[in-house]
Amino acid sequence: MTRPPLRLSWGGSDNRLRTPDSRLRVSSRPSPSPLLTATAGRRSVPDVARLVPYPFGALVGRMFRELDETQAIFDLPARRFFLGDPAKDLGVSFHAHRASSPLGPAAGPHTQLAQNIVLAWLGGSRILELKTVQVRDQLEIPRPCIDMETVGFNIEWSQELSLHESLEEYVKGSMLVDLLVASGRLSLAPGFGHTMFDMSVGYDLEGIRSEPVQSFIRGMQDATPIVDRLRRQIPAGLRRYRDLDFRTRLSDTLTLSTFHGCPPDEVEAIVSFLLRDLGLHPVIKLNPMLLGRTETDRLLHDVLGYRDIEVPESAFERDMTWDQAAGIIDRLGRLASSLGRGFGVKFTNTLIVNNNRSFFPHTEKEMYLSGPPLHVLAMTLVGRFREHFGDRFPVSFSGGIDRANFPDAVALGLAPVTVCTDLLKTGGYGRARGYWEQLTSRMDAAGAATIGDFIVRAYGMGDEALGRLEIDVTSRLACRRALEDSGDLRAASGDGVYGRWVSEAALLNTRTYVERVASDPRYSRARHLRRPRKIGRRLQLFDCLSCDKCIPVCPNDANFTFVMPAMDVQVIKMHRGDAGWEASYGGTITIREDHQIGNFADFCNDCGNCDVFCPEDGGPYVLKPRFFGSLERWRASSLDGFHVGRRGPDEVIAGRFDGREYEVVAADDRLSYSGPGFSVRYDEEDPLGTIEGESSGEIDLTYAQIMNALRKAVLDPHTVNYVSCAVGGEWTQARAVSTKRA
Ligand code: SF4
Ligand code: SF4
Numbered sequence: 040m041t042r043p044p045l046r047l048s049w050g051g052s053d054n055r056l057r058t059p060d061s062r063l064r065v066s067s068r069p070s071p072s073p074l075l076t077a078t079a080g081r082r083s084v085p086d087v088a089r090l091v092p093y094p095f096g097a098l099v100g101r102m103f104r105e106l107d108e109t110q111a112i113f114d115l116p117a118r119r120f121f122l123g124d125p126a127k128d129l130g131v132s133f134h135a136h137r138a139s140s141p142l143g144p145a146a147g148p149h150t151q152l153a154q155n156i157v158l159a160w161l162g163g164s165r166i167l168e169l170k171t172v173q174v175r176d177q178l179e180i181p182r183p184c185i186d187m188e189t190v191g192f193n194i195e196w197s198q199e200l201s202l203h204e205s206l207e208e209y210v211k212g213s214m215l216v217d218l219l220v221a222s223g224r225l226s227l228a229p230g231f232g233h234t235m236f237d238m239s240v241g242y243d244l245e246g247i248r249s250e251p252v253q254s255f256i257r258g259m260q261d262a263t264p265i266v267d268r269l270r271r272q273i274p275a276g277l278r279r280y281r282d283l284d285f286r287t288r289l290s291d292t293l294t295l296s297t298f299h300g301c302p303p304d305e306v307e308a309i310v311s312f313l314l315r316d317l318g319l320h321p322v323i324k325l326n327p328m329l330l331g332r333t334e335t336d337r338l339l340h341d342v343l344g345y346r347d348i349e350v351p352e353s354a355f356e357r358d359m360t361w362d363q364a365a366g367i368i369d370r371l372g373r374l375a376s377s378l379g380r381g382f383g384v385k386f387t388n389t390l391i392v393n394n395n396r397s398f399f400p401h402t403e404k405e406m407y408l409s410g411p412p413l414h415v416l417a418m419t420l421v422g423r424f425r426e427h428f429g430d431r432f433p434v435s436f437s438g439g440i441d442r443a444n445f446p447d448a449v450a451l452g453l454a455p456v457t458v459c460t461d462l463l464k465t466g467g468y469g470r471a472r473g474y475w476e477q478l479t480s481r482m483d484a485a486g487a488a489t490i491g492d493f494i495v496r497a498y499g500m501g502d503e504a505l506g507r508l509e510i511d512v513t514s515r516l517a518c519r520r521a522l523e524d525s526g527d528l529r530a531a532s533g534d535g536v537y538g539r540w541v542s543e544a545a546l547l548n549t550r551t552y553v554e555r556v557a558s559d560p561r562y563s564r565a566r567h568l569r570r571p572r573k574i575g576r577r578l579q580l581f582d583c584l585s586c587d588k589c590i591p592v593c594p595n596d597a598n599f600t601f602v603m604p605a606m607d608v609q610v611i612k613m614h615r616g617d618a619g620w621e622a623s624y625g626g627t628i629t630i631r632e633d634h635q636i637g638n639f640a641d642f643c644n645d646c647g648n649c650d651v652f653c654p655e656d657g658g659p660y661v662l663k664p665r666f667f668g669s670l671e672r673w674r675a676s677s678l679d680g681f682h683v684g685r686r687g688p689d690e691v692i693a694g695r696f697d698g699r700e701y702e703v704v705a706a707d708d709r710l711s712y713s714g715p716g717f718s719v720r721y722d723e724e725d726p727l728g729t730i731e732g733e734s735s736g737e738i739d740l741t742y743a744q745i746m747n748a749l750r751k752a753v754l755d756p757h758t759v760n761y762v763s764c765a766v767g768g769e770w771t772q773a774r775a776v777s778t779k780r781a
Pocket of ligand 1: 592593594595596597598638642643644645646647648649650660
């Protein structure tokens with residue numbers, strides 16, 4: 040009789056990995072698939088999910104090696120890069136600096152770690168709003184914290200790294216970008232390298248004035264000591280870049296994130312401090328509650344149909360009113376002008392709503408809404424703001440940006456146009472490529488080769504905008520002719536008039552867009568009811584649909600693929616009998632696929648996003664093999680998982696199964712296998728005939744077989760992942776960077 044398949048469980052209520060042993064679970068009923076099967080529910084975070092930055096040298100080595108060997112960087116395929124359009128100038132001004140594009144990731148999960156910054160940059164972002172830092176830099180955030188099942192909610196907060204680590208990650212990200220540009224490996228369009236890093240700092244005056252935050256800001260203004268330390272870590276094979284003229288002044292701009300409910304006079308005091316004392320160019324990020332209760336409810340409930348979303352009254356009570364905000368902005372604008380600094384506003388922060396869904400822990404009474412409905416609220420505020428202030432202040436935008444509305448936000452003259460929610464969906468950072476396809480095709484249709492010309496031409500408002508300018512007849516005729524004949528608008532109008540023309544067109548475009556956006560069905564609730572597809576099957580430790588959706592939806596690039604040959608793992612138990620070693624057999628575990636998913640624990644903060652988009656249940660970050668980046672981190676964690684490393688010439692994998700720890704050391708084909716109460720050695724090909732060593736009881740060789748297979752798979756010289764690149768050391772460094780271009 041054929042025995043039914045054995046089932047591995049990675050979890051249970053205590054979230055541990057179990058292999059079949061004499062106590063364990065030989066399934067008594069036939070399974071549709073003889074695979075290792077996981078049984079855990081959503082991870083209840085028994086262990087704090089702490090992000091751990093990756094060593095700079097290994098990051099550099101991986102970046103170039105991956106580009107060479109797989110035409111990808113940090114798992115983003117080169118075909119998804121956007122490196123500019125040689126026929127267009129997509130650049131914009133931000134606080135008198137030039138950036139090569141108006142696109143940027145919003146301060147959030149996409150600007151947290153160095154590799155996130157590179158991924159956003161590869162998608163064409165050139166104004167990167169770095170994740171908000173604050174004096175309280177040891178946060179414990181409930182998990183999961185990102186709910187993308189429908190429109191987008193989160194309970195995220197500020198940086199999860201310490202201030203010191205955050206600064207270093209931002210410097211690493213900037214240096215990686217500098218290295219990519221200097222390498223000439225990317226087919227970057229001329230002028231598409233101007234990149235800005237915009238600090239985001241919160242949340243109150245006392246915290247911002249504190250020495251740790253001040254030290255962070257000073258570091259961003261002059262990162263020379265960090266750059267000089269990190270440049271020495273560039274791998275030997277790339278040593279020619281150690282003397283590169285890396286950017287050391289990362290930023291002199293700052294987008295202020297205040298607490299929902301920060302008193303208006305405190306907001307004003309903070310911005311005054313940033314302007315006067317720190318010489319920065321600030322932007323205030325404003326809250327959607329500025330719309331007031333009546334208008335918010337009208338739009339959200341009556342127009343868009345999100346009657347299930349409730350904004351608590353306290354959110355309005357805590358926040359500043361429109362009149363207060365207008366007064367503050369007016370005064371700060373005058374102060375900034377008197378000091379010769381830039382000053383702008385950003386619409387908007389997320390919207391506070393009641394946590395009436397079951398996704399987040401019920402301890403969280405409120406959550407933050409983003410996505411399509413926020414787009415309408417934020418655009419309505421942009422419209423109101425511009426009716427009040429005209430084009431006096433630059434406006435940054437965040438709120439439900441996607442490929443369809445990105446060109447409209449650009450046509451309104453908003454910069455930067457930042458995005459978060461959409462990049463958390465299937466395709467991740469690679470979705471930005473679609474934004475550029477839409478924008479450049481709209482620019483082509485409008486006959487515009489620059490962003491300024493696109494603003495004038497996008498909605499056919501160029502002539503009306505021209506009519507609002509006080510210019511002489513000759514100039515007006517020249518402008519009109521250029522407009523009608525697809526001519527060069529700047530050349531026809533001259534620099535001074537051109538700026539005003541673009542400005543008037545942006546105001547007219549704003550009115551037009553805001554009038555129609557609320558009634559656009561693509562923002563209505565009816566369009567956002569469908570959740571990502573689930574197939575009703577639970578993830579297992581090995582094998583799954585192999586759709587790879589979990590790779591790009593992770594903002595931190597924590598999930599990865601590896602190749603492990605399909606195999607049957609014979610369950611073998613060894614014990615010492617009177618006549619020496621004896622074996623008993625417990626069945627076979629079958630691994631059907633060679634394409635497997637792993638999770639790099641150091642980059643996983645249990646945000647939950649890969650679980651939402653995985654067609655199977657349970658969450659890849661919970662149920663797939665978890666690899667720690669260092670032995671210290673593996674030891675410090677109580678979670679089951681692995682660490683793969685080297686000890687001298689030998690490869691070593693440490694594994695924790697069901698809380699019990701094992702180690703396999705591979706020296707050629709000879710394995711040393713140790714665990715609780717035993718230490719043995721044997722030849723991999725013939726364990727029964729060659730085993731020797733000590734044991735106080737039964738030894739389950741199944742663990743060793745699984746660990747050994749994983750070791751070989753993740754260290755395969757043909758594979759690039761964070762495990763192999765951390766272990767690989769100099770072998771990633773010895774490779775010369777080829778001259779191939781992505
Ligand atoms: S692996 Fe999943 S849970 Fe972990 S950080 Fe990435 S998306 Fe979030
Ligand atoms: S773990 Fe889920 S999302 Fe990832 S490849 Fe497997 S089925 Fe797809």
